[in-house]
Amino acid sequence: MWLSNIITLLFCISFTAARSQRPYEPPHYSNSKNIIELNPLNFDDFIYSSNYTTIVAFYAPWCGYCKQLRPEFEKASKKGHNYAQFAAVNCDEEKNQKLCAANNIKGFPTIITYRPPKTFRENIERKEQFATQPYENKRDAASFVDAMKGTLKSFVKKLKLKHLPKYLKIEESSKIPRVILFSDKFTASATYKSIAIDFKDLLEFTYVHIDNDDTANYVKELIPDFQYSEGSPVLLVVDPKKGIVTMEDKLSKYNISKFLTQFAEPSEGEFSERHKIIEGIKNGKVKSFLHYKKKQARKQAEKQLDKDEL
Ligand SMILES: *[C@@H]1O[C@H](CO)[C@@H](O)[C@H](O)[C@H]1NC(C)=O
Ligand SMILES: *[C@@H]1O[C@H](CO)[C@@H](O)[C@H](O)[C@H]1NC(C)=O
Numbered sequence: 001m002w003l004s005n006i007i008t009l010l011f012c013i014s015f016t017a018a019r020s021q022r023p024y025e026p027p028h029y030s031n032s033k034n035i036i037e038l039n040p041l042n043f044d045d046f047i048y049s050s051n052y053t054t055i056v057a058f059y060a061p062w063c064g065y066c067k068q069l070r071p072e073f074e075k076a077s078k079k080g081h082n083y084a085q086f087a088a089v090n091c092d093e094e095k096n097q098k099l100c101a102a103n104n105i106k107g108f109p110t111i112i113t114y115r116p117p118k119t120f121r122e123n124i125e126r127k128e129q130f131a132t133q134p135y136e137n138k139r140d141a142a143s144f145v146d147a148m149k150g151t152l153k154s155f156v157k158k159l160k161l162k163h164l165p166k167y168l169k170i171e172e173s174s175k176i177p178r179v180i181l182f183s184d185k186f187t188a189s190a191t192y193k194s195i196a197i198d199f200k201d202l203l204e205f206t207y208v209h210i211d212n213d214d215t216a217n218y219v220k221e222l223i224p225d226f227q228y229s230e231g232s233p234v235l236l237v238v239d240p241k242k243g244i245v246t247m248e249d250k251l252s253k254y255n256i257s258k259f260l261t262q263f264a265e266p267s268e269g270e271f272s273e274r275h276k277i278i279e280g281i282k283n284g285k286v287k288s289f290l291h292y293k294k295k296q297a298r299k300q301a302e303k304q305l306d307k308d309e310l
Helices: 002-017 043-048 065-080 094-102 141-149 161-167 190-198 213-222 252-258 273-282 290-309
Strands: 035-037 054-059 084-092 110-115 131-134 155-159 176-184 204-209 233-241 242-247
Touching: 035 065, 043 054, 043 084, 054 065, 054 131, 054 141, 065 084, 065 141, 084 094, 084 190, 155 190, 161 204, 161 213, 190 252, 233 252, 273 290
Parallel strands: 035 084, 054 084, 155 204, 176 204
Antiparallel strands: 054 110, 110 131, 176 233, 233 242
């Protein structure tokens, strides 16, 4: 196995030298829904401004192993984009060659993950705080998805039943609405963790483990319209202004995220401004994150001003 890898590696390298003689082959992921083709104009911003891990396939369109990777990476991104950012860099393109060299790409495809810390330190550049690691697991869709699930940082807290009555009483002065998920699970799911990342610092995420009917009945005493049955979790928000708001739709990442937008505007995910920029970059209407970054900086400055006035 390793011998064939080395042979392919040599093969790919020697082919790089002969680049000009090969017929043009289009980029692999430019029509992909959940994978973005990056270039030097957006690479750093896309990766380092996110609170998700990014997995990047550095490839060349003509390389055999890259063609093999393509359907698996594509398939992985369908589910995996909920747990990580999926990206690719076409190292065959002139404009990307410095980027590929800077990332030490010696053969194709090389897959690298860029993983953020749980909390960023303020006086160090964000980029410096990411862990950059080659992806060395199996290259099939399920393995990619599992690995990316494992990279999710948890900003979800388990709420003890005895703390629930107090937690449901929120002060008007409290700025951050509280999200509570009631389910029969011991731990928070990857999906729930990812929603907490999308709304990081904007909403507080907790869950209550409903272990039996007594627990469910106890919660019902606290929340009159609490309709729980085993296997169908309940999600509600304790909002300082609106009080307790229970979600009615079927729980899915899309539905929950949409429901939560009435309480806060997420910084990542389907319903975020950032998502629109990413879509713009993918369809060629936007070149970089420049304007988005300026807008974010303005928002941040306004927030700071609000704080100062208090
Ligand atoms: C990432 O986390 C930081 C710090 O918690 C937060 O300010 C920011 O809005 C989050 N999302 C993005 C896309 O920056
Ligand atoms: C969202 O909720 C609606 C209404 O309950 C449901 O029909 C739909 O399948 C849900 N969507 C997803 C993506 O789960």
